[in-house]
Amino acid sequence: MRKTVVRLRARPSGLPQASDWDIRQEEVAAPSDGEVLVAVRYVSVSPSLRNQMEAGGAYLPPLQLGDTPRARAVGEVLESRSPDYAPGDHVEGLLGVQSHFTGPTTTLMKVDPAVAPLPRYLGALGMTGFTAYFGLLDIGQPKPGETVVVSAAAGAVGSIAGQIARVKGCRVIGIAGGPEKCAHVVRDLGFDDCIDYRDGRLSERLAQAAPKGVDVFFDNVGGEVLDEVLLHLAFKARIPLCGGIAHYNAVGQFGLKNHLKLLETRGRMEGFSVYDYGPRHLEARDALAAWLADGSIVTHEHVEDGLVRFPEVLRLLFGGGQVGKLMVRV
Numbered sequence: 001m002r003k004t005v006v007r008l009r010a011r012p013s014g015l016p017q018a019s020d021w022d023i024r025q026e027e028v029a030a031p032s033d034g035e036v037l038v039a040v041r042y043v044s045v046s047p048s049l050r051n052q053m054e055a056g057g058a059y060l061p062p063l064q065l066g067d068t069p070r071a072r073a074v075g076e077v078l079e080s081r082s083p084d085y086a087p088g089d090h091v092e093g094l095l096g097v098q099s100h101f102t103g104p105t106t107t108l109m110k111v112d113p114a115v116a117p118l119p120r121y122l123g124a125l126g127m128t129g130f131t132a133y134f135g136l137l138d139i140g141q142p143k144p145g146e147t148v149v150v151s152a153a154a155g156a157v158g159s160i161a162g163q164i165a166r167v168k169g170c171r172v173i174g175i176a177g178g179p180e181k182c183a184h185v186v187r188d189l190g191f192d193d194c195i196d197y198r199d200g201r202l203s204e205r206l207a208q209a210a211p212k213g214v215d216v217f218f219d220n221v222g223g224e225v226l227d228e229v230l231l232h233l234a235f236k237a238r239i240p241l242c243g244g245i246a247h248y249n250a251v252g253q254f255g256l257k258n259h260l261k262l263l264e265t266r267g268r269m270e271g272f273s274v275y276d277y278g279p280r281h282l283e284a285r286d287a288l289a290a291w292l293a294d295g296s297i298v299t300h301e302h303v304e305d306g307l308v309r310f311p312e313v314l315r316l317l318f319g320g321g322q323v324g325k326l327m328v329r330v
């Protein structure tokens with residue numbers, strides 16, 4: 001049996017190009033003792049894939065040239081030589097950007113397509129939702145009545161983080177690119193307000209939307225958006241540093257101008273990784289599933305067809321061309 005696999009050909013400078021990837025047909029390996037063979041159905045397309053393309057200095061271990069990206073994906077077990085998995089089981093894990101995965105079960109978690117559609121396990125019921133849950137609740141520690149601002153608010157993590165803040169009784173303001181995304185954030189996700197960071201009035205709009213200051217800033221973006229929000233922090237503000245997508249394709253460094261606002265406000269900015277919370281992932285899944293079931297939060301998946309289109313779909317993410325969780329259907 002043959003499989004399609006996407007492998008890193010060259011390290012990019014700036015936005016990844018199609019020429020940075022090889023798309024190959026290869027023979028599918030049979031599983032050894034303890035391993036499984038999985039037919040991959042959906043592959044998550046996330047900013048961390050860009051990070052892995054760097055030779056060093058990134059927050060994830062670098063890919064070697066010729067590797068397939070360590071993408072999260074969901075699929076169906078075809079063959080198993082592990083006592084824990086049987087053919088027909090559905091799994092989520094680091095399956096890579098390929099149509100078939102053969103390997104150990106260490107990163108795998110069983111998922112049930114009868115409970116939720118498979119794409120949801122890459123979105124709200126997977127690492128995306130867990131990131132929002134732990135970043136907001138553990139690091140941000142929002143209290144009812146506080147003002148929470150979320151950047152990349154129409155995106156996968158941001159859309160969930162903001163809705164959890166709403167569930168917790170906060171006033172929630174999104175920041176997103178363009179009037180259509182902002183309308184979606186307010187109308188469909190129930191945020192109280194949303195600011196289009198591209199129209200050049202971010203600081204002015206933040207002053208209007210958060211007159212008492214920002215208690216929690218859930219930051220997915222970094223760069224100039226973070227620098228502007230720093231000017232509007234409330235006393236004892238918390239900034240869960242989730243990511244910095246504005247930096248991932250940037251050539252050269254960006255310097256914050258307003259970081260001393262953290263000193264003035266006795267604020268705290270703290271980075272975190274969803275992988276720090278491995279033992280508590282099921283707690284997050286249960287909470288998110290309950291909120292989805294009772295309609296407290298809604299979720300959107302943006303599915304593009306065709307594994308061979310992975311290079312262009314990754315570029316879509318950096319152009320902001322998606323709403324919710326981006327993935328490719330194999």
Ligand SMILES: NC(=O)c1ccc[n+]([C@@H]2O[C@H](COP(=O)([O-])OP(=O)(O)OC[C@H]3O[C@@H](n4cnc5c(N)ncnc54)[C@H](OP(=O)(O)O)[C@@H]3O)[C@@H](O)[C@H]2O)c1
Binds near residue numbers: 152153155243272275
């Ligand atoms: N700490 C962790 O454990 C962890 C885990 C998962 C993800 N993350 C981080 O979470 C963040 C969001 O990830 P995601 O998967 O949910 O992606 P996403 O928000 O669904 O997609 C990225 C969005 O970022 C915005 N964007 C792209 N380039 C930008 C730029 N130069 N400046 C400002 N905004 C830009 C776009 O939205 P607009 O159209 O609104 O600009 C785009 O839709 C990323 O920074 C990622 O690295 C962290």
